[in-house]
Amino acid sequence: MIAASLLVAGVTFRRLVTLRNLALAVTGGLLAGLLALGVPSVTLAHDVLNVLVATIAVLVVFPLAAGLPTSDRLGGYEGLQGVRPVRSVALAFGRVEGSLIAGLLLLLVIAHVAHGVAGLRMVPNQLAGKSEPTTGDGELWRFSVPAGSHGPYRLLVDTHLPFVGAGELEVTTRRSSGEKQQRVTILPVRRHELVVPDLAPNRGDLYVTLTPLGGVVLGAQPPKLEVGERPLSLGVPAFPGSTLARLAFALLVVLAAAHAFHFETACLSGVFALAVTPPQGPVLWTLSFVLLLAFASLGTVLVRRQALP
Amino acid sequence: MEFGGQGGSRRFATLIGLMSLLTARQITHAYRRILGRASPTLLDVDLEVGPGECWGLVGPNGSGKSTLLRILAGVTSPLSGVATVSGAPVGSHRARAACGYAPESIDWPAAMRVQDALGELAALSSVRGVMGRVERVTALLGLAEILPRRFGTLSLGQARRVVIAQALLDDPQLILLDEAFSGLDSLVLHDLLEDLHLRLAGGVGIVLATHRLEDLVGLATHVVVLQGGRVVRHGLAEDILDGLSGRDSLAGLLENRS
Numbered sequence: 001m002i003a004a005s006l007l008v009a010g011v012t013f014r015r016l017v018t019l020r021n022l023a024l025a026v027t028g029g030l031l032a033g034l035l036a037l038g039v040p041s042v043t044l045a046h047d048v049l050n051v052l053v054a055t056i057a058v059l060v061v062f063p064l065a066a067g068l069p070t071s072d073r074l075g076g077y078e079g080l081q082g083v084r085p086v087r088s089v090a091l092a093f094g095r096v097e098g099s100l101i102a103g104l105l106l107l108l109v110i111a112h113v114a115h116g117v118a119g120l121r122m123v124p125n126q127l128a129g130k131s132e133p134t135t136g137d138g139e140l141w142r143f144s145v146p147a148g149s150h151g152p153y154r155l156l157v158d159t160h161l162p163f164v165g166a167g168e169l170e171v172t173t174r175r176s177s178g179e180k181q182q183r184v185t186i187l188p189v190r191r192h193e194l195v196v197p198d199l200a201p202n203r204g205d206l207y208v209t210l211t212p213l214g215g216v217v218l219g220a221q222p223p224k225l226e227v228g229e230r231p232l233s234l235g236v237p238a239f240p241g242s243t244l245a246r247l248a249f250a251l252l253v254v255l256a257a258a259h260a261f262h263f264e265t266a267c268l269s270g271v272f273a274l275a276v277t278p279p280q281g282p283v284l285w286t287l288s289f290v291l292l293l294a295f296a297s298l299g300t301v302l303v304r305r306q307a308l309p
Numbered sequence: 310m311e312f313g314g315q316g317g318s319r320r321f322a323t324l325i326g327l328m329s330l331l332t333a334r335q336i337t338h339a340y341r342r343i344l345g346r347a348s349p350t351l352l353d354v355d356l357e358v359g360p361g362e363c364w365g366l367v368g369p370n371g372s373g374k375s376t377l378l379r380i381l382a383g384v385t386s387p388l389s390g391v392a393t394v395s396g397a398p399v400g401s402h403r404a405r406a407a408c409g410y411a412p413e414s415i416d417w418p419a420a421m422r423v424q425d426a427l428g429e430l431a432a433l434s435s436v437r438g439v440m441g442r443v444e445r446v447t448a449l450l451g452l453a454e455i456l457p458r459r460f461g462t463l464s465l466g467q468a469r470r471v472v473i474a475q476a477l478l479d480d481p482q483l484i485l486l487d488e489a490f491s492g493l494d495s496l497v498l499h500d501l502l503e504d505l506h507l508r509l510a511g512g513v514g515i516v517l518a519t520h521r522l523e524d525l526v527g528l529a530t531h532v533v534v535l536q537g538g539r540v541v542r543h544g545l546a547e548d549i550l551d552g553l554s555g556r557d558s559l560a561g562l563l564e565n566r567s
Contacts, residue, residue: 003432003436007428015420077416080410080415082384086433
């Protein structure tokens with residue numbers, strides 16, 4: 001039974017990972033990457049890229065995965081599999097396993113191509129500040145500025161003004177033995193862009209102390225320092241783990257549904273599954289996999305007995 | 310002797326299954342309808358195929374030949390009646406293992422390669438000797454050239470040959486062929502008939518559904534004539550087919566059914 005299901009998985013994988021499907025995935029990735037290049041806001045570009053990759057992945061991979069078992073059923077090939085002396089669970093396991101691995105491979109192809117293309121775009125290299133202990137009233141933040149980066153630098157600070165009017169923020173910049181203090185007016189907007197000096201010829205980490213005055217409240221997010229530019233894809237995973245987990249779970253739902261229902265129902269159930277929080281932790285993942293596999297097996301049994309319309 | 314309930318049906322199935330390769334008793338089938346009465350596609354059909362026998366199912370379109378084969382293959386459930394293959398109820402693991410089924414038409418997955426399909430179907434029966442079994446049917450049906458090709462690129466006749474090949478893959482004890490010979494060229498047909506004769510001599514049973522009587526000549530040992538889902542004639546092939554030839558042969562069979 002195991003050997004038969006592994007063989008079915010291998011054939012299913014080979015049927016899904018064809019040159020045509022790979023070309024489709026590459027084209028999808030190219031499209032997502034090119035669209036991300038055109039996003040006007042540089043700060044939004046990365047988030048938009050993730051959304052585009054996930055959307056293209058859904059549009060390409062879900063129909064391919066759902067199409068295999070449903071078209072086999074309609075065309076009669078599943079009937080030829082069904083008259084063989086093989087357990088429905090082995091048949092379902094092989095097909096789900098092969099489709100899942102192939103689907104994940106296509107998802108990764110889309111994500112990597114998209115990141116490769118979108119990586120051509122230069123975005124500000126933002127360093128998040130690391131909190132340091134301080135004895136004064138303000139907050140002390142350390143920024144590990146790269147050696148070749150020269151200022152002045154832009155500092156992004158989140159603030160909150162709990163009254164109508166204006167407050168003040170004292171910004172003390174220190175680097176090695178150099179130090180400069182400045183006061184800026186804080187208006188009721190969420191994010192302020194300040195300019196802090198390079199303090200050349202002093203080099204090394206840059207320390208910034210932010211002291212709110214006159215009722216100004218600092219935001220919970222650490223301030224960010226822009227030190228030049230970097231390609232959009234540099235230092236960022238092609239597919240964030242959370243997005244991949246969500247898509248993998250939805251793909252599993254699509255495959256399970258495709259073993260019992262029509263193509264459209266299977267695709268739609270995958271879209272609904274995207275709205276659900278995917279299982280957290282290996283135990284819940286295993287449980288979900290087993291339950292969905294049991295569902296696919298039940299679907300296969302019913303299809304073999306002609307019990308489904 | 311009466312057999313009541315499901316347990317009784319199984320005992321009955323086991324008893325009659327010991328005597329023949331295929332036994333079908335009182336098979337009735339109708340397509341389900343939510344509202345209104347379903348008209349039966351098969352009504353009280355009996356069939357018994359022994360080792361070395363080839364039964365020809367003949368009848369016009371819509372007479373129930375394909376439905377009967379689907380029931381015997383375990384693809385479709387009958388409304389009532391019992392059918393066994395080698396003593397096991399149709400659809401069971403044992404019956405599936407003993408049976409090779411070639412349906413009338415298959416929409417093969419266009420992007421799939423012939424060798425993948427045959428390999429997968431062979432392995433679903435048993436992973437032992439997959440390559441050997443595929444090679445054997447490949448040689449028999451002249452599939453060597455099309456093995457690496459995708460189904461989307463095959464002609465109807467070539468795809469038809471693959472349908473027959475998959476039915477013979479596992480050397481089944483019982484072969485169910487639905488309009489198997491239509492679309493085959495004469496060379497392949499000659500080799501196939503030779504192979505089927507050898508299998509018959511080896512004790513295999515064959516049920517061949519066709520609307521062309523010439524397919525049965527020289528191969529069928531028995532003939533069942535179906536019309537409107539009922540058996541209207543049955544008996545030895547030589548008795549039923551004797552003197553019938555030409556385009557009106559099927560009509561002649563149906564007219565002389567008394």
